[in-house]
Amino acid sequence: MPNIKIVKLSQTSTDIDDMTDELKVAKSNVSKAHKNTHCYYEDDSIGLYVGVSGANSLIECDTTHTFNEFISIIEGVAEIKNNKTGLVETVTAGESFVIPKDCDYQWHQSGYLRKFHVIYKPQNEPENSSHASLVYFNKHNINENSSVPWQSTSDGHNKKVLYQNPSQTFTSGIWQSKGFNTGFITFPYNEFMIIKQGNLTCTDTSGIEHKVSSGEALFIPKGTRCSWLATEDITIYFAQIK
Numbered sequence: 001m002p003n004i005k006i007v008k009l010s011q012t013s014t015d016i017d018d019m020t021d022e023l024k025v026a027k028s029n030v031s032k033a034h035k036n037t038h039c040y041y042e043d044d045s046i047g048l049y050v051g052v053s054g055a056n057s058l059i060e061c062d063t064t065h066t067f068n069e070f071i072s073i074i075e076g077v078a079e080i081k082n083n084k085t086g087l088v089e090t091v092t093a094g095e096s097f098v099i100p101k102d103c104d105y106q107w108h109q110s111g112y113l114r115k116f117h118v119i120y121k122p123q124n125e126p127e128n129s130s131h132a133s134l135v136y137f138n139k140h141n142i143n144e145n146s147s148v149p150w151q152s153t154s155d156g157h158n159k160k161v162l163y164q165n166p167s168q169t170f171t172s173g174i175w176q177s178k179g180f181n182t183g184f185i186t187f188p189y190n191e192f193m194i195i196k197q198g199n200l201t202c203t204d205t206s207g208i209e210h211k212v213s214s215g216e217a218l219f220i221p222k223g224t225r226c227s228w229l230a231t232e233d234i235t236i237y238f239a240q241i242k
Contacts (some may be wrong), residue, residue: 002043004208007219009040041219043165047122048241050219054114063193065103067121068170070239072096072194076113081131083113096137096237098163098172116217118192118239120170135163137237141174172239182228190241198234203227
């Protein structure tokens with residue numbers, strides 16, 4: 001069983017493992033890329049893996065993604081091509097997106113890139129052919145004409161659900177609120193969150209405060225008891241796994 005405790009992810013962690021990975025290039029070719037990775041949380045029983053990873057060489061993948069993945073770029077630049085539409089998007093540091101299961105895409109990267117990742121690959125996940133495109137968060141956050149409406153939550157906050165898998169066990173989107181202060185609550189699901197605006201303090205039952213600000217990330221395992229404090233407007237990108 002994984003530990004049920006709050007995890008603050010480091011953008012510059014030095015305790016990452018080096019490895020050489022073989023990545024398929026242009027469908028038939030294979031290229032070796034030097035990678036490093038650190039897994040902060042894993043739960044094999046549901047296929048959930050949360051961590052930070054980086055690669056310092058050119059990577060070109062032409063593949064169909066076999067799992068749902070939330071990514072937030074810490075440093076570096078990549079171009080991602082949707083093989084079905086031909087659309088190419090450039091992602092840079094500070095941007096977040098979801099690669100849905102069964103998305104057919106190419107990844108082009110020159111130079112070093114580091115990212116937070118949330119990988120969800122449960123057994124017997126149904127096909128997801130209806131969601132063929134990547135979901136880019138920044139354009140939905142800053143674009144007032146976004147096609148995805150804001151929803152009011154039962155506790156008085158606002159959110160946009162940008163992606164949900166067919167079994168509704170992986171949900172990702174944007175959450176916003178004014179300043180707030182809660183008592184202790186028990187988390188009903190696993191949640192990764194990266195702060196886009198504002199500051200957040202999460203306190204566990206031992207009294208340890210986990211403080212995060214813009215660009216920093218937390219992971220809260222299901223069953224964790226903690227309280228929350230935000231003293232100003234806050235925007236969070238999240239991935240929830242049930």
